[in-house]
Ligand SMILES: Nc1ncnc2c1ncn2[C@@H]1O[C@H](COP(=O)(O)OP(=O)(O)OP(=O)(O)O)[C@@H](O)[C@H]1O
């Protein structure tokens with residue numbers, strides 16, 4: 352042991368002496384050249400390559416540094432391969448609810464990729480002097496050094512770095528709370544030139560809580576999964592990596608909840624596009640260009656946002672297609688005179704379908720409407736919206752999900768007679784999941800009372816629907832009789848009237 356210490360001490364003495372000699376004897380230029388030469392000699396003898404990835408390159412943050420840090424955080428947390436890391440740093444980023452692990456200062460970690468072992472070192476040194484910069488630089492210089500065996504370099508370096516980037520993106524997505532974007536500022540941009548404003552997206556709706564036919568639900572989930580895993584498929588088939596969903600059905604049947612469930616399922620951001628705030632096709636295109644991959648672009652109540660009924664007219668007024676403010680919608684690209692709004696059907700279709708729709712990738716377009724019959728056939732044509740999903744009134748299958756959500760009870764927990772009665776009236780009641788949720792929320796502390804009240808409400812609604820239908824049937828019959836009587840009284844007029852009456856009757860039935 353003593354001999355070892357003597358050797359180390361003498362080596363250090365030689366090193367210090369040579370340093371002093373270098374400093375004292377050689378001028379700086381020569382000194383620098385000698386150091387370089389030594390380094391080269393050392394590199395020739397070494398069987399390793401070293402790559403430095405510094406945190407800041409010039410004045411820009413080095414994205415690769417962040418990616419490596421995140422990537423190593425997943426290896427560091429499992430920590431089994433860490434060679435000298437008993438100490439890990441913990442961080443929580445902005446907008447993130449997860450804590451990430453990291454290598455502490457000047458620690459090392461061994462990683463294995465494709466059977467090749469590499470070593471990462473986190474190097475932190477104090478910054479010498481604050482050089483001039485437009486923004487304050489950190490007091491420490493941080494960087495990672497990657498050590499790879501020379502013989503493995505060409506085999507793994509590129510694919511390893513790609514793998515790290517991919518993994519880092521995945522971790523980022525997992526850790527980061529997703530965002531809900533809106534274009535509510537109209538066409539104006541913020542200080543960073545962004546037309547979208549965002550807030551953290553915290554909607555708790557999931558496919559588990561969504562009350563709908565389980566078969567339909569499973570179909571949608573597997574469609575989404577196939578889409579998210581389908582990069583190779585979309586490339587092979589030459590299709591843009593995007594998918595369109597049209598959700599339609601009465602208010603309160605869960606269209607918005609479904610969008611939230613989709614976003615939570617895929618961990619995508621949501622861009623909620625308020626079409627009434629968009630003035631021109633060009634603005635629409637710019638908004639699209641500023642959306643990111645792995646996102647859902649939503650246009651809610653499409654029939655209300657734009658006037659689809661009069662789209663062939665280039666009128667001078669802004670007409671309402673529903674209860675919301677709506678902008679005039681014209682077929683073709685002729686700008687509407689008298690109004691500054693010139694979104695066209697082709698503009699909207701280009702947004703979802705055309706060349707511009709594939710700037711970026713992995714995006715889902717979702718349109719919702721309460722009135723599918725009001726939509727232009729061009730929007731419904733096959734290939735436009737890949738999936739049409741009807742969100743229906745609450746069925747018995749959906750009701751069971753709501754009972755589980757709100758009362759925490761399975762069918763086994765409900766008395767057989769009550770369950771049977773519920774099954775008998777649910778379809779006839781034609782109540783929306785939103786209506787039923789209200790009844791259940793109100794009575795959620797008392798399951799028995801909740802079920803009793805729900806059954807009562809469902810019965811009343813079913814009865815009302817039945818009598819409403821009977822009244823409608825009676826009205827129709829009465830009208831038909833009246834028409835017939837008039838036709839008999841005046842044969843000539845009657846012929847036309849009977850035809851007209853038939854038309855009216857047909858209209859009511861249809
Ligand atoms: N299918 C459903 N499953 C679970 N909850 C639902 C469902 N449908 C509606 N709800 C409940 O009702 C509320 C309103 O539903 P939601 O906003 O999703 O309906 P919508 O179809 O988007 O209505 P609108 O057409 O008015 O926009 C939701 O917050 C949710 O609590």
Ligand SMILES: [Mg+2]
Nearest residue numbers: 606607608651
């Ligand atoms: Mg909605």
